[in-house]
Amino acid sequence: MKDQINSYLDNLKNTIDQLDQASLAEVVDAFLEAYNEGGNIYIFGNGGSAATASHIAGDFIKGASYGLEKRFKMICLNDNPASMMAIANDIGYEDIFIEPLKNHISSKDLVIGISGSGNSENVVRAMNYAKSKNVKTISFCGYSGGKIKDIADISVHATVEDMEITEDIHLIAFHNIKQVIIRKLKGDNTSAGAVYDSRIK
Secondary structure, three states: OHHHHHHHHHHHHHHHHHOOHHHHHHHHHHHHHHHHHOOEEEEEOOOHHHHHHHHHHHHHHHHOOOOOOOOOEEEEHHHOHHHHHHHHHHOOHHHOOHHHHHHHOOOOOEEEEEEOOOOOHHHHHHHHHHHHOOOEEEEEEOOOOHHHHHHOOEEEEOOOOOHHHHHHHHHHHHHHHHHHHHHHHHOOOOOOOHHHHOOOO
């Protein structure tokens, strides 16, 4: 058992070491561009990636925006089960993300698709649609990167053949990006945890 635990942690550490830091910096710039232009940031995924998308949307709606007069407008497309189920039932599961994008998307926006394999068809379709509307796209993927790695303007790629570690890396990357953005908007000396520390007594 100890060997299995160490193997997982070693694989996680190695994948972190291989993460392209330049791509994280590009994501920071893309977030700030959408923020400064008043655009919406759309994020989505399936399964564990859906949980990551929801988590990060919450982080930017509250944590990254707290105390700012101008706030992030981040929308997680997999957080509306009624619309997803209606689209899946009446049109097809492959269209659960592209259909709401059609309702909202504009050139100022940013679209982020998360897929461990990089080949989830509903994520692929939404990313392609955003590209067709000249909207900047970001992919978070694992394994070989799949289709969305090639579609996206910016790709954060966990270069590992393991779904759980891919999901770990995506969350670590998003939290890193969030902390950098907080410091850029609130000052280099801002503690990224201060917004929480001040509320937890």
